[in-house]
Amino acid sequence: GQQLNQSPQSMFIQEGEDVSMNCTSSSIFNTWLWYKQDPGEGPVLLIALYKAGELTSNGRLTAQFGITRKDSFLNISASIPSDVGIYFCAGLKDDKIIFGKGTRLHILP
Amino acid sequence: KAGVTQTPRYLIKTRGQQVTLSCSPISGHRSVSWYQQTPGQGLQFLFEYFSETQRNKGNFPGRFSGRQFSNSRSEMNVSTLELGDSALYLCASRRLGGSRGDTQYFGPGTRLTVL
Numbered sequence: 001g002q003q004l005n006q007s008p009q010s011m012f013i014q015e016g017e018d019v020s021m022n023c024t025s026s027s028i029f030n031t032w033l034w035y036k037q038d039p040g041e042g043p044v045l046l047i048a049l050y051k052a053g054e055l056t057s058n059g060r061l062t063a064q065f066g067i068t069r070k071d072s073f074l075n076i077s078a079s080i081p082s083d084v085g086i087y088f089c090a091g092l093k094d095d096k097i098i099f100g101k102g103t104r105l106h107i108l109p
Numbered sequence: 110k111a112g113v114t115q116t117p118r119y120l121i122k123t124r125g126q127q128v129t130l131s132c133s134p135i136s137g138h139r140s141v142s143w144y145q146q147t148p149g150q151g152l153q154f155l156f157e158y159f160s161e162t163q164r165n166k167g168n169f170p171g172r173f174s175g176r177q178f179s180n181s182r183s184e185m186n187v188s189t190l191e192l193g194d195s196a197l198y199l200c201a202s203r204r205l206g207g208s209r210g211d212t213q214y215f216g217p218g219t220r221l222t223v224l
Binding site: 030031033035040041042043044045048050088090092095096097099100101102 | 113115142151152154164165197199201205209211212213214215216217218220
């Protein structure tokens with residue numbers, strides 16, 4: 001079946017550093033979504049990408065829909081403590097949605 | 110526009126009991142999906158309902174069931190609860206159809222604890 005490989009699984013960074021994470025698949029998707037989840041809460045949609053090659057920003061977050069339609073990345077610039085959490089990617093095609101296993105972001109004091 | 114709402118937010122049950130969770134989608138959204146999330150695990154897909162019909166189903170036992178009403182509100186039921194059913198249950202809705210209709214939005218979740 002379709003699978004999404006999200007990496008890295010976890011990251012430990014210093015406050016102020018930039019962060020990069022990505023999702024790859026052997027399948028093609030029509031839409032990529034990026035979510036952030038805080039402990040005990042539901043995932044919140046950060047960025048939605050609808051076209052191959054699309055690059056979209058939301059504040060310090062930037063995400064791109066890979067030109068092959070098989071991958072996407074999310075960058076966070078100048079990380080701050082509230083960026084801590086789990087980031088999920090999701091690929092959509094034919095009304096089916098597949099989630100990555102998440103990247104857990106830790107910020108060292 | 111109000112987001113996805115779930116009730117209750119927290120629930121404590123004992124083994125063998127059953128439980129019903131409720132989800133109200135974003136207005137105009139006709140698809141509701143349910144996910145189970147256990148500590149350290151990703152999002153495990155339970156099922157999706159659209160226009161009162163189950164259109165997709167994950168790999169969960171028959172103890173997990175759901176339904177959707179004509180107003181798109183959905184309920185999820187778990188019978189004969191087991192300790193392993195303790196999890197955060199997430200509901201998500203999307204409009205389906207039309208431009209960008211497949212974008213999914215999550216509710217805050219219901220934290221179920223089985224003792």
